[in-house]
Each structure stands twice: as C-alpha cells, then as structure tokens.
Amino acid sequence: MTIKFSVGDEPPVDLLAATEQLYQSTAEDLVRALNAIKAGQIDEAKAAAQAVRDLKAAFQMVMDERGRVDKLRKQVAGAVGTGELNLHAARDEIGRRLACLRNAAGS
Numbered sequence: 049m050t051i052k053f054s055v056g057d058e059p060p061v062d063l064l065a066a067t068e069q070l071y072q073s074t075a076e077d078l079v080r081a082l083n084a085i086k087a088g089q090i091d092e093a094k095a096a097a098q099a100v101r102d103l104k105a106a107f108q109m110v111m112d113e114r115g116r117v118d119k120l121r122k123q124v125a126g127a128v129g130t131g132e133l134n135l136h137a138a139r140d141e142i143g144r145r146l147a148c149l150r151n152a153a154g155s
Contacts, residue, residue: 071106
C-alpha cells in the first residue's frame with residue numbers, strides 16, 4: 049500500500065505519536081496535582097480530577113489508535129490462515145511426509 053502526496057499537500061499527522069505525547073503530558077499534570085494535594089494545597093483536587101479525566105480520554109485515544117494500526121497491519125499483510133488449528137490435517141500431513149521418507153529410504 050503506497051500513499052502518494054501531491055505537491056503542496058502536507059503529510060498526515062502521526063496520530064499515534066501525538067496521542068502518546070498527550071498521554072504523557074496528562075500523566076505529568078496528574079502527578080503535579082497529586083503532589084500539590086499532598087503538600088496541603090486542597091484547591092488542586094479539582095485539577096487532579098480533571099487530569100484523571102484527561103488521562104482516561106488520552107488512554108482511550110491511544111487504545112483506539114493502536115487498534116487502527118493493528119487493523120491496517122492485518123489488512124496490509126492479508127488474511128493469513130483462519131486462526132484455528134486443524135489437527136486432523138496436520139496428522140495427515142505428518143503421515144504423508146513419513147511415507148515419503150520411508151519410500152525414499154527403501155529406494
């Protein structure tokens with residue numbers, strides 16, 4: 049899969065990296081707010097609650113983007129197998145290969 053850009057088109061934003069930066073920034077805000085609360089600044093409780101909400105939203109965006117990336121990787125790679133083991137077919141294949149080895153040894 050190749051994406052070509054016309055002259056003047058800006059490349060797409062790396063959403064995964066941007067989301068991870070947002071997550072990191074929000075986590076840092078939460079740590080600062082919690083440290084302020086521990087230091088006795090109770091008015092920071094509201095900021096901590098907002099940071100928790102922001103962290104949750106950022107986490108959800110990271111997980112959504114990771115899901116999109118995984119889906120695209122699977123589409124690019126194509127459907128490989130059914131995801132199930134067929135033990136009967138495996139046993140038959142092993143038997144066939146052993147028979148080939150026996151025949152080769154007898155020649």
